[in-house]
Amino acid sequence: MSFQGQKSILLNDAPYEISRGALTRYWQKSTEEPTQRGFFGACAYYFSQTFSNLLSMPIGSSIFVFTVTVLFFFLGSFLLCLQNLSSVLSRGGESNSLIAYIKTDVSESDMNLLLSGLDSDPNITKVDYISREEALELFKEDLGEGHSFLKALDEDNPLPASVEIFFEKDETGLNSTEDRINAMANRVEVDEVIRGGSWSNRLSGLIKFIKMVGIIGLGITFLIVGFLANNSIRLLMNKAKDEREILNLLGASKSYVNIPFVLGGALQGFFGTVLGLGILAFLYYQFVEGYSFSKELPFLNLQLEFLEVSTLFLLLILGTLIAAMGSYIATSQYGDRHLI
Amino acid sequence: MTNTRSDIIKLIGVSKIFPPDDAALKDIEFSIAQGEFIFLAGRSGSGKSTLLKLLYGSETATDGSVIVGGRDLSNVATPVIARLRRSVGLVFRDTKFIPGASVVENVALALEVVGVATEDRLDAAGEILKAFGLEDKLYLNPASLSSEEKQRVGLARALVGKPKIILADDPSGSLDKGSRKAIFDILAEAHSCGVTVVVATSDVEIVEEVNQRTIVLESGKMIGDFAQPA
Ligand SMILES: Nc1ncnc2c1ncn2[C@@H]1O[C@H](COP(=O)(O)OP(=O)(O)OP(=O)(O)O)[C@@H](O)[C@H]1O
Numbered sequence: 001m002s003f004q005g006q007k008s009i010l011l012n013d014a015p016y017e018i019s020r021g022a023l024t025r026y027w028q029k030s031t032e033e034p035t036q037r038g039f040f041g042a043c044a045y046y047f048s049q050t051f052s053n054l055l056s057m058p059i060g061s062s063i064f065v066f067t068v069t070v071l072f073f074f075l076g077s078f079l080l081c082l083q084n085l086s087s088v089l090s091r092g093g094e095s096n097s098l099i100a101y102i103k104t105d106v107s108e109s110d111m112n113l114l115l116s117g118l119d120s121d122p123n124i125t126k127v128d129y130i131s132r133e134e135a136l137e138l139f140k141e142d143l144g145e146g147h148s149f150l151k152a153l154d155e156d157n158p159l160p161a162s163v164e165i166f167f168e169k170d171e172t173g174l175n176s177t178e179d180r181i182n183a184m185a186n187r188v189e190v191d192e193v194i195r196g197g198s199w200s201n202r203l204s205g206l207i208k209f210i211k212m213v214g215i216i217g218l219g220i221t222f223l224i225v226g227f228l229a230n231n232s233i234r235l236l237m238n239k240a241k242d243e244r245e246i247l248n249l250l251g252a253s254k255s256y257v258n259i260p261f262v263l264g265g266a267l268q269g270f271f272g273t274v275l276g277l278g279i280l281a282f283l284y285y286q287f288v289e290g291y292s293f294s295k296e297l298p299f300l301n302l303q304l305e306f307l308e309v310s311t312l313f314l315l316l317i318l319g320t321l322i323a324a325m326g327s328y329i330a331t332s333q334y335g336d337r338h339l340i
Numbered sequence: 341m342t343n344t345r346s347d348i349i350k351l352i353g354v355s356k357i358f359p360p361d362d363a364a365l366k367d368i369e370f371s372i373a374q375g376e377f378i379f380l381a382g383r384s385g386s387g388k389s390t391l392l393k394l395l396y397g398s399e400t401a402t403d404g405s406v407i408v409g410g411r412d413l414s415n416v417a418t419p420v421i422a423r424l425r426r427s428v429g430l431v432f433r434d435t436k437f438i439p440g441a442s443v444v445e446n447v448a449l450a451l452e453v454v455g456v457a458t459e460d461r462l463d464a465a466g467e468i469l470k471a472f473g474l475e476d477k478l479y480l481n482p483a484s485l486s487s488e489e490k491q492r493v494g495l496a497r498a499l500v501g502k503p504k505i506i507l508a509d510d511p512s513g514s515l516d517k518g519s520r521k522a523i524f525d526i527l528a529e530a531h532s533c534g535v536t537v538v539v540a541t542s543d544v545e546i547v548e549e550v551n552q553r554t555i556v557l558e559s560g561k562m563i564g565d566f567a568q569p570a
């Protein structure tokens with residue numbers, strides 16, 4: 001069997017619109033390798049592809065960016081309040097103390113033992129013992145003499161003795177005060193323990209709660225951002241279905257086809273975060289900074305500060321990364337028919 | 341066909357069953373030498389497109405081996421298939437283009453995925469489009485072209501990277517007789533440049549006119565392998 005070549009393939013009836021031999025000339029022309037675009041060329045490709053993807057759905061993309069903006073505006077505001085609240089509270093907390101109420105049936109010698117033990121503790125700066133009698137005197141002073149029912153109290157004093165214990169200023173946090181309270185409460189002589197000293201210490205539970213809410217808020221924000229990025233990118237991929245298929249059939253790898261979409265999500269997350277925090281910063285420096293609140297809250301001695309640069313950066317990186325992750329998940333979940 | 345030519349495509353006992361039990365191909369076995377021009381002929385639904393999909397790795401065989409360029413596609417990783425596709429030009433009945441991009445950009449896309457720099461790929465795309473008589477359509481939107489012009493652009497995109505194989509699935513299915521000829525002229529010239537050309541068609545007329553080796557499928561079975569007459 002002989003291979004006759006192209007002659008018999010060509011159809012018989014002219015006219016030809018295409019000049020035959022042109023493809024052959026193209027084929028034979030240059031054998032040298034074409035220039036490769038290199039790393040920066042590839043980056044330029046990915047970015048231009050990313051932008052054209054985003055611009056193919058301007059409204060959808062804007063909605064996502066705007067949502068991230070709103071979320072990060074609120075998250076930033078929340079963190080701003082939290083940061084200033086806890087700085088106010090820690091400034092207010094000059095001393096740490098607790099008040100232990102002593103059971104009424106504790107003998108004087110047991111009480112002395114307890115007090116001398118507390119005195120020898122190096123972390124304790126001061127111990128104020130208030131006996132039952134002193135407590136009653138103080139109570140009377142508070143109310144003013146002359147009340148008839150106070151006479152009844154003289155006969156049967158209902159007030160417990162108490163010890164107020166002052167600790168070294170605790171720089172490490174609020175936990176150790178908690179530990180001390182628990183340690184005191186566990187002693188047999190002690191009936192009940194409350195936080196003493198300045199009001200800020202009593203708020204430490206509140207701070208803890210706010211911090212927890214902050215962390216939960218952070219988590220929820222990131223979940224929403226990731227979820228929205230996932231959805232937004234899915235829509236974009238669906239819009240670019242044909243294009244993805246074409247590229248893939250031309251031999252583009254999956255990552256080549258998908259990188260612009262992950263990048264798109266990351267960019268949207270980035271812009272949303274920048275906008276949200278930017279608007280917050282603008283409003284803060286425009287309206288809040290320098291305002292002392294001395295009229296409204298004279299006891300606070302507020303010195304407001306904006307979020308630290310490192311916090312802002314962290315939020316920016318996290319916002320971008322979470323959006324990228326949501327998009328990456330979208331690309332790996334999205335089922336293209338011909339995509340390999 | 342002589343023994344010195346190596347087989348670029350080889351199918352051994354290939355079956356494709358679509359779930360649950362739709363046997364699109366049954367026990368297909370043939371090989372194609374490098375530089376051959378071959379028709380896959382058969383009626384609609386006979387399995388031609390499915391067979392081509394196996395060849396470019398869009399479907400995997402349920403049974404048997406599909407060997408393209410020396411690699412058994414049933415057990416290669418997807419990056420290998422992606423690389424294989426860069427040396428295979430694909431043409432379809434309704435070739436798809438990126439609507440936002442011009443004709444020349446669409447053709448250049450084939451070089452873009454292999455990382456060719458912008459200027460070089462636009463040059464090459466312009467050149468091959470010129471060879472196909474489309475020099476005044478370079479900057480048009482592909483959607484504005486006639487069916488024949490679209491197919492020529494599709495062929496330009498398939499050939500711009502000088503592939504070893506062209507797989508054409510019913511490339512003239514949407515064309516009239518004159519346009520059909522223009523498309524087969526290009527395929528013939530590609531063949532003469534050494535490209536292995538596999539064309540699936542249900543058009544008996546074109547098979548007779550072009551007169552090359554023809555494998556006939558019927559209900560997923562190979563019922564004939566007619567060599568090109570001497
Ligand atoms: N993805 C799929 N899922 C299920 N069945 C399929 C799938 N693709 C093809 N088939 C079946 O496989 C058989 C062969 O289809 P195929 O598309 O290969 O035929 P064809 O020869 O290309 O037909 P045509 O000339 O109309 O293009 C048909 O019965 C079809 O229904």
Ligand SMILES: [Mg+2]
Nearest residue numbers: 388389390509
């Ligand atoms: Mg088909």
